[in-house]
Amino acid sequence: DRDGFLTDIEVAKSAYETAWEQLEALKAKDLIAQGKIKEYHIEISDIIRRYLEGRFSLNAPEMTTEEFLNSLRQGARLETAHKDLLREFLGYCDLVKFAKYTPESREIELVWESASNFISQTKTPSN
Numbered sequence: 001d002r003d004g005f006l007t008d009i010e011v012a013k014s015a016y017e018t019a020w021e022q023l024e025a026l027k028a029k030d031l032i033a034q035g036k037i038k039e040y041h042i043e044i045s046d047i048i049r050r051y052l053e054g055r056f057s058l059n060a061p062e063m064t065t066e067e068f069l070n071s072l073r074q075g076a077r078l079e080t081a082h083k084d085l086l087r088e089f090l091g092y093c094d095l096v097k098f099a100k101y102t103p104e105s106r107e108i109e110l111v112w113e114s115a116s117n118f119i120s121q122t123k124t125p126s127n
Helices: 015-029 037-056 065-074 080-098 105-122
Strands: none
Touching (some): 015 037, 037 080, 037 105, 080 105
16 A cells, blocks of 8 residues: 555665765674784775765775775875875785785774774765
């Protein structure tokens, strides 16, 4: 019947809402306590890359960090401070993912803070 029609439609989530849910799910996995430091950095980096794709229509998931940062220089979608934060965040994640760098616990906390700050600072005004 017509009355039940609206209850069957799922409201699309914003890139901001989706990213926060993914960050919370990552935290719940407790990868750090399990010693899965590399996996944690891979996942948090992927969350930010998918957020960038959804929020700014940037093809971040398909690019290397270097390619992505080069593409950022061309566009004006992000403020300089956010570009700098991303450059530092992605570069750090790459150190852990590819250079076998083992971060201290405070460095891991800073990665989380960088990701959550970036998402909070770049959300659309309607969120």
